[in-house]
Amino acid sequence: AQSVTQLDSHVSVSEGTPVLLRCNYSSSYSPSLFWYVQHPNKGLQLLLKYTSAATLVKGINGFEAEFKKSETSFHLTKPSAHMSDAAEYFCVVGLMEYGNKLVFGAGTILRVKS
């Protein structure tokens, strides 16, 4: 069965310092992996997606993620946090064989301190 584990429910960083949000996945197939962000009172927005083209994926707003098959990980990083990055982040597996339905992790709330 496909599943996603986000290893931290909350992460707190200072503005200008690096961000690391950790994600491990379980998939029987070569997975499609995504990171979505949810700001308060806003819809989920796609940050980036991995679809087997390249293991290092660049997304919007300076975020990137690296697919590591040997570790079944897809951690999200950003070199320098900005106050506007404070939000909830979801690591997601896409099930291509099931109409691309998405399996979400439980989410990581990112707090950015000034």
Added chain:
Amino acid sequence: DTGVSQNPRHKITKRGQNVTFRCDPISEHNRLYWYRQTLGQGPEFLTYFQNEAQLEKSRLLSDRFSAERPKGSFSTLEIQRTEQGDSAMYLCASSLAGTNTEAFFGQGTRLTVV
């Protein structure tokens, strides 16, 4: 605004009442998904349509829940005889058919059953 639109944004209902939510997808998208998100959790898949055909329903979708997409455009999600456990955010997403296509989410309908 050409994004995914959901109405109403908020609904408060008494236990035992029926409620109906509407989702208008991005116009050219032939796939439409419903997800449910409870506090502190990631969204969970409920059902999806390709055009007007409902292709999969989650076990989470009890007999009190029904979804339709009569003309392959907008969709409705009805909950009959609501229970307090139905209180959640109901999210709609749409996408083009095909592998690894991006799902675009609406802002959701927050249901509170009192």
